Structure formats: structure tokens, C-alpha cells
Amino acid sequence: MNKVIHQNRIKHLQKAMQAAHMDICLILDRENLLYYTGLEQVECMAAVIPREGQPQGTTLWLDLSWIQANCALEQIRGYHFPGKSIGESIVDIIKEYGYPDPIIGFERYFVGFGVYDTLRKNFNEQKFASAAEIIYRQRAIKEPDEIEKISCAAKAAIAAMAAAVAVIKPGVREIDIAAQAEWAAMKAGSQGTPFRTQIVSGNKTLLTHPFSDEKEVKAGEIVLLHIGARYQGYTAKLCRTVAVGVIPEEQRKIYSILREAQQACIEAMQPGRPVCEIDLAARQVIENYGYGHQFLDIIGYGVGLRQSEFYPMIGKPFRYSLERDMVVDVLLPSIYKPVVGGPRLTDTLWVNQDGVVNLTEYPRDLIQI
Amino acid sequence: MNKVIHQNRIKHLQKAMQAAHMDICLILDRENLLYYTGLEQVECMAAVIPREGQPQGTTLWLDLSWIQANCALEQIRGYHFPGKSIGESIVDIIKEYGYPDPIIGFERYFVGFGVYDTLRKNFNEQKFASAAEIIYRQRAIKEPDEIEKISCAAKAAIAAMAAAVAVIKPGVREIDIAAQAEWAAMKAGSQGTPFRTQIVSGNKTLLTHPFSDEKEVKAGEIVLLHIGARYQGYTAKLCRTVAVGVIPEEQRKIYSILREAQQACIEAMQPGRPVCEIDLAARQVIENYGYGHQFLDIIGYGVGLRQSEFYPMIGKPFRYSLERDMVVDVLLPSIYKPVVGGPRLTDTLWVNQDGVVNLTEYPRDLIQI
The missing domain is CATH 3.40.350.10 (Creatinase/prolidase N-terminal domain)
Structure with missing residues (x-):
């Protein structure tokens, strides 16, 4: 120290x-x-x-x-x-x-x-x-030492995601996937989960704060993997969605819209830019596809000692600007459409002089099992 | 439900x-x-x-x-x-x-x-x-359904303890032992840890709320394993101490005193008995060996939805009685002697009409590696 x-x-x-x-x-x-x-x-x-x-x-x-x-x-x-x-x-x-x-x-x-x-x-x-x-x-403004620790946590979270995805198949319990994920995170240096692991399937994916339990994954469902890791107090997290077999076409479409919205958001992330403009870049994609009214007003949070810090928040209501050496996640919410909704993805991103570095680099397309 | x-x-x-x-x-x-x-x-x-x-x-x-x-x-x-x-x-x-x-x-x-x-x-x-x-x-008074859930959590905690003890050796990091423990708990049905896993070694064992980190276990140290599991919201926990190689004689002695005190306490646990008398049974053992002034005033807590419930507490200051279908842990504190102290053990116990049932039955002697 x-x-x-x-x-x-x-x-x-x-x-x-x-x-x-x-x-x-x-x-x-x-x-x-x-x-x-x-x-x-x-x-x-x-x-x-x-x-x-x-x-x-x-x-x-x-x-x-x-x-x-x-x-x-x-x-x-x-x-x-x-x-x-x-x-x-x-x-x-x-x-x-x-x-x-x-x-x-x-x-x-x-x-x-x-x-x-x-x-x-x-x-x-x-x-x-x-x-x-x-x-x-x-x-909110991270020092080099903090970026380093968040990066270590991010590596552990990526290892956990890979381990979790590898064991998903119909019949496996959410909790068994979570066990694999948490073990892999700890072996990769994580000192424990910053939030209760959210590896959930089927209609549980519509809950705002779900966690893994004994529910079995079924063919035709999506599995949401929202995984965090912690290194020397600092956290990182990423979220991906897995399609198990054939999923409803609208779910597939929603994921691809979110994927496109996340990309638009990342491209808009520049130091000095008001966060509401960054939010708007993502929101316009969602609105263009007609889902604007089912999308929440906040799409990202600072990441550091807390997995969701209280500043900055990336969202519609906020006028302050993104700054260099902030670390944030985007894009958190799903498109909330009862029965149908649920797919999500998010990454932990470091804002530096050149734009952003994705600390949780892991394939971002819908994962098909 | x-x-x-x-x-x-x-x-x-x-x-x-x-x-x-x-x-x-x-x-x-x-x-x-x-x-x-x-x-x-x-x-x-x-x-x-x-x-x-x-x-x-x-x-x-x-x-x-x-x-x-x-x-x-x-x-x-x-x-x-x-x-x-x-x-x-x-x-x-x-x-x-x-x-x-x-x-x-x-x-x-x-x-x-x-x-x-x-x-x-x-x-x-x-x-x-x-x-x-x-x-x-x-x-504080548990229904049959709650005893059942605590028992399920207890089984997972025992599995975690066995898995952890199996990987302890000089050079292994605390966090690696914890990874093994948490994985085993989840595979045995646990839905996550009710507190940050306390598998700690050397002088960290003297802290009141330590948790596992990258510290490596050394020969000549003790490792404290305080492990919890959770099933459908209900928790159970147990604590054991491992001696890695030759440990100081006074540490060995302190563990054996705590072991004797725990036994005296368990034998004193009967429904209707004031908790201060149960405390006294343990305390007299500690005092007889001359360590009374280094022993805390509370030696156990209710266990249920919380790993340390606020009622009952088993301790010197409390006049209320132990009741049937309470679940408590004893005996939590160590003998706090700087440099030397640290060994601990505790179990989750169900008080029924016949006395107590140890839900976390696992060998209670000092574990020698």
C-alpha cells in the first residue's frame, strides 16, 4: 500500500x-x-x-x-x-x-x-x-493505479464469462453455471463477486436484480450472464446473452438492436462530450426501431470501487460531460417488453485521450449454443 | 412457495x-x-x-x-x-x-x-x-421448513470445508483455497456465500472481520477457515483451524482450550436455560486456563436468514433463555492474544427437545497438515 x-x-x-x-x-x-x-x-x-x-x-x-x-x-x-x-x-x-x-x-x-x-x-x-x-x-476520475486494478478485475470477469458459456446447455442449473463462473474468476485473481452473480434464464431475465438459483436452462430460452469480479477492492463487469437453441425471432432482433446501440454509444464516447449526447447516440438506434418507450433513461454507470458508482451516470437527464480517465459501463438496460424482452449486454470501458478502451473485450454478438 | x-x-x-x-x-x-x-x-x-x-x-x-x-x-x-x-x-x-x-x-x-x-x-x-x-x-424460533433449509445450507458448508482443507499446503494462496471452498459449496447446493469467505492465515487470523486475499500460506502458520453457505435464503456456517506443519505450542494449547470450552457450552445448551449460563459454561473453561481477560463477552449468535442474527445472542450480558427450535452458532471468538492468538472453531446448532443437534458435523479437533 x-x-x-x-x-x-x-x-x-x-x-x-x-x-x-x-x-x-x-x-x-x-x-x-x-x-x-x-x-x-x-x-x-x-x-x-x-x-x-x-x-x-x-x-x-x-x-x-x-x-x-x-x-x-x-x-x-x-x-x-x-x-x-x-x-x-x-x-x-x-x-x-x-x-x-x-x-x-x-x-x-x-x-x-x-x-x-x-x-x-x-x-x-x-x-x-x-x-x-x-x-x-x-x-470518478481514475488514477493509473486504479485503471490497473480495474483491468485485473476485468481479466478475471472475462475468464469467468468464458467458463460459464462453456457449460451452458439445456438441463444445466443456473447455479451450476454460476459456480463455474465464480471459480474461474477467483482462479484468475478475483477476490470475490461485487454483486450476486446474475446468470439467469427464461422469464427471470426480465427482472431488474435477479440472481442465479436452481432453475434449469431450457432449449428455446435465453441465458443472461451478468458477471462481475473484484481485484484489490476494484470491480469490473460484463454482460452477454446466450441463445440456447432456437429462440423467438423478436428476442434475436432485440439483442441485435442493443448490440448496434452499444456500438453507437461507444463511438460517441469522447472526453468532453455531455453524457446525455452519448446516451442519445444509443437511444436513437433504439427509437429508430420503434422500441424507445420500452428503454430506460439511464444506460451506464461509473465502475470502480462500486460496480455502479453514483457518478457519472450515462443517461438522458444528465448534462455533465464525460471526462478522461473515467471508467464506465454501457449499455445496461434491456428493452423491457413483457414476455419477449430480456437480452442484454454491457462492457466496462476506460475513457482515455483517444476515445475508449474496452477492458472487458469478449465477443459481443449473440452467443448461440 | x-x-x-x-x-x-x-x-x-x-x-x-x-x-x-x-x-x-x-x-x-x-x-x-x-x-x-x-x-x-x-x-x-x-x-x-x-x-x-x-x-x-x-x-x-x-x-x-x-x-x-x-x-x-x-x-x-x-x-x-x-x-x-x-x-x-x-x-x-x-x-x-x-x-x-x-x-x-x-x-x-x-x-x-x-x-x-x-x-x-x-x-x-x-x-x-x-x-x-x-x-x-x-x-429466532425456527419452523420445520426453516430447519430444513438451514440443514441444506449446512451440508453445503461442510462440503466446502472438506474441499478447502484438501488443498491447504505451504505456498497456496488464501484466495485459491477460498475458490475451491465456494465452488464446492455451490455444487452442493449453496446459492452463494452469506459473508465474504474468511479463509485466512498467519497474523490475519487475529482480525475480527478478515477475508481471503493473495497471501500465501506458510509452514508454521495456522489457517482459519470460517465458511458459510446459503440455501433459499437461509445460512449455515462453521469454522475450523488448520495447523500447517509445526505451530507454536501456545496456539495449539489455545485451540484445545477453545475445543473444550465449545464442548462444555454444547453440553449446557438446554431449552429454558438462560443464555448467560450457557456462556458461563464455556467461559469457566477459558478462565480456568487463565485466558478469561482475553475472551470476548459474546460467544454465539442466532443463525437463520442472517449469519449472525440479533436475537438470541449467547453471551455474558444476556438474561433471556435459550428456547426450543432456536438455531445458534457457538463458539465464535478466539482468545485475543496479540501475535499468539487466532485459532477458532464454531458450529451451527439446532436446539430441540433433546438438547442440540450439530447441523455442521465435521471433525472438531485441530486439523494437522
Whole structure:
């Protein structure tokens, strides 16, 4: 672990905090802790970052010596649960910084209610602020070290896809295909799945968040393979569709439209281009074929510590621009047509000065078994 | 899915709500949704349970037809995100029930801040209540169907343990052992790991929440294998310790003390017995050997939809009793002695009229490689 990388990220965050008039920023979730402290093996920890000066961490006392040895923060204390909660320990640290009536920023959707409740009993709830935008915008621009880790995860995801496709045939259970995929990913260096493996078939392919179970694949069905891998905290994912035997003609057509739309989208991806224009390139293909009203408004997300980061999103409503060294996936949604819909494909793409590099390069046509 | 099982659980919950003077109970997390609605493939859904009458659900519109076909609730609506949030849809439903100034119960540590914020803008925050105790006490007593599912998960976890132990040798990476374990679990019917597989070696065994990475196992180290499996939402887990070659004498001694303490604990487990007495049976063994001050205050947890349920906990501070058809694990903690500590073992145990049945029966002595 290179402490300097993480300490520079904290300095970058502190500058953004100063611009936003935020006194304290709390880092509580696993992804942000990894990003700012370098710790992968982390649970029950918080980092408290003041707008100026040294940040401090607090962790479960049992893990203290490990955390001290493996963390970019210089000052860490242990809290002795159940005598003291992590929220109470955070309050101690904030008070020591001595800001009168501090403006405290955190990621509202990741702070547990217990910590929130402890904070509002000790500080002015009216001064609580959202740190989400600052943090996610910083995380969106990947450093070379991060691109490297995402690439490693991508290689493992590709290995998993190949292993999964190789065992698909009528009668095999989704879970058996998933077992093969996850094993191949781990043997190729993945440290576990970033989301529950979505290898699903038949009408389950229409669900937004399905996962593999004991359902058997049947001839005449499609199998959707949405596979992720993780390397040193960083994720990559790809999605492909397999036709098992003869599938309905409209499903085949929908896949080929999505394939064409993805290609149009990739060609439109240039640093500096508003993301809604990139979305439009894909959307026009879908609309030209008459499926526009069955297509969702967001077609891609940032990929990094999280498989779907909150910034950038590639979609119709967003005016901000794609930037160099963002990593995103396109194109996520299917054309949602009950009974018929379901085919999907997506890749993890790195935006660089020349356009995009597909980190999950794997044949993109409909796979026929 | 047997709708009657889940509908009976809702009736049981409604009785407990009436006793607690709660008007509405919100079910938002995946585990409780499975418990009360029967849905495994669920995300972005809520169930709203009134103290009397029919409960209602709300789900992402895309999944509505699937949810309607697979859910024990008779009334489900779809909310059309991003136009409407799940919190807003919940508010609509609660208002339709027409309780003036309702007492609304939910699990405070699982409700996202977004939903909480929407709720408090629409209802009296002073009337919000915790539903945690009602729900977790109900979940603690397992029905025959649940014991069966936990047993299936346990069989998969045992298969994973055997597969993992078989590949341990100096030079092998933790992640390769984990790959073997997870594959074997899935082939034996597991639908994925309930927690990140903890197959860790050397000084990582002292961490409270470690997971497998690229570290290589060395001769003279111990390997800790804490393995879980999941079947139809239900989990089981077991933990064993492997000595690779010659390990320090004190580590060997600590494992044998833990082994003896676990046995004493199992023998003390009888329905009706206060959990602090069960804890004491184990604790006295540890104290007799002089390690009492390095042993944690909680030595076991309920096991079911969650690998560590919030009720019961087997520990020093708790006065409630063990009951028939609880499923718990003992004995989780190590003796925390820096550098030396780390060995652990645990099993998933079903408490029945005769005492306990070990669902994860697998040799419990220190495994020597």
C-alpha cells in the first residue's frame, strides 16, 4: 500500500471541503475507507477528515494494531465495543477538532441510523451536509493505479464469462453455471463477486436484480450472464446473452438492436462530450426501431470501487460531460417488453485521450449454443 | 412457495404489534422481506403491515408482475422510479390506512436515510418506534421448513470445508483455497456465500472481520477457515483451524482450550436455560486456563436468514433463555492474544427437545497438515 496516494486523495478532498465550506467530512463506508485510507480489510471503522490538518481514524479495538500498520492515516484510536459505539468515538474526535457549530458532511445514504442519531444528539443537525457529490466526483476520475486494478478485475470477469458459456446447455442449473463462473474468476485473481452473480434464464431475465438459483436452462430460452469480479477492492463487469437453441425471432432482433446501440454509444464516447449526447447516440438506434418507450433513461454507470458508482451516470437527464480517465459501463438496460424482452449486454470501458478502451473485450454478438 | 406459511407469520407479527400498540410495521430489508413475503429475488421493495387487515407491498414497476406472481402478499403496487421513490410510495400506502398520527415501527438500523427522511416529513417522528425486537424474537424460533433449509445450507458448508482443507499446503494462496471452498459449496447446493469467505492465515487470523486475499500460506502458520453457505435464503456456517506443519505450542494449547470450552457450552445448551449460563459454561473453561481477560463477552449468535442474527445472542450480558427450535452458532471468538492468538472453531446448532443437534458435523479437533 502506497500511503502517498491515499494522503494525496485526502488533500484533494480537503480542498473540495474548503470550497464547499465544510468543516468535517466523515468517511464510513467500506469503499470510501479503501479510497482514502488504503485499507481493504476493514469493518467497523471511520475516518474523520477536518478541512485542515491531520485526519483521524477510529476502529474496533481488536483490529487496532493491524489497522495502524496498514492504513494511510497517521492517527488511529480503538473504541472498546460494547462500552463505546463507533458513533460516540466519532463524536469525541470531532469535538477535539474544536470547530464551533461544525458543518459536518457525510454520505447520507450510507450512514447507519445509529451513527446518525448519535451525531444529531451532539451537533446541530441543521449544519449536516451531503459529502456525496464531492466524494463521487473525485472517485470518478481514475488514477493509473486504479485503471490497473480495474483491468485485473476485468481479466478475471472475462475468464469467468468464458467458463460459464462453456457449460451452458439445456438441463444445466443456473447455479451450476454460476459456480463455474465464480471459480474461474477467483482462479484468475478475483477476490470475490461485487454483486450476486446474475446468470439467469427464461422469464427471470426480465427482472431488474435477479440472481442465479436452481432453475434449469431450457432449449428455446435465453441465458443472461451478468458477471462481475473484484481485484484489490476494484470491480469490473460484463454482460452477454446466450441463445440456447432456437429462440423467438423478436428476442434475436432485440439483442441485435442493443448490440448496434452499444456500438453507437461507444463511438460517441469522447472526453468532453455531455453524457446525455452519448446516451442519445444509443437511444436513437433504439427509437429508430420503434422500441424507445420500452428503454430506460439511464444506460451506464461509473465502475470502480462500486460496480455502479453514483457518478457519472450515462443517461438522458444528465448534462455533465464525460471526462478522461473515467471508467464506465454501457449499455445496461434491456428493452423491457413483457414476455419477449430480456437480452442484454454491457462492457466496462476506460475513457482515455483517444476515445475508449474496452477492458472487458469478449465477443459481443449473440452467443448461440 | 407456500403462501400460508408467510401469511401466518404476518398474523403472528400483527398480534405482537397490537400488544406493542404499533399501528404500522415497515418491512424493508431483504431478510425480513423473504421472511414475511416469501420472496427471494427481491430488491427495491417494501411491505407495509397494518395492525389489522391486509398488508400491502410496493416494488419497482419493472419487477411488478414477477413480484405479484411470487409473493405471499395479495396487494402489491409498482412505483415508477425516478418519478417516485420507494419512500414516497410507502407514505401513500400508510396514509391510505387512515390511522391518525400513526405509531410506525421499523428496523432503525436497516432503514436507509432517504426513506427515513421521507417518513419524517410526512409523519410525526416522535411516534416512530423500533420493530426490531418483535421481528427478531419471532425469527429466532425456527419452523420445520426453516430447519430444513438451514440443514441444506449446512451440508453445503461442510462440503466446502472438506474441499478447502484438501488443498491447504505451504505456498497456496488464501484466495485459491477460498475458490475451491465456494465452488464446492455451490455444487452442493449453496446459492452463494452469506459473508465474504474468511479463509485466512498467519497474523490475519487475529482480525475480527478478515477475508481471503493473495497471501500465501506458510509452514508454521495456522489457517482459519470460517465458511458459510446459503440455501433459499437461509445460512449455515462453521469454522475450523488448520495447523500447517509445526505451530507454536501456545496456539495449539489455545485451540484445545477453545475445543473444550465449545464442548462444555454444547453440553449446557438446554431449552429454558438462560443464555448467560450457557456462556458461563464455556467461559469457566477459558478462565480456568487463565485466558478469561482475553475472551470476548459474546460467544454465539442466532443463525437463520442472517449469519449472525440479533436475537438470541449467547453471551455474558444476556438474561433471556435459550428456547426450543432456536438455531445458534457457538463458539465464535478466539482468545485475543496479540501475535499468539487466532485459532477458532464454531458450529451451527439446532436446539430441540433433546438438547442440540450439530447441523455442521465435521471433525472438531485441530486439523494437522
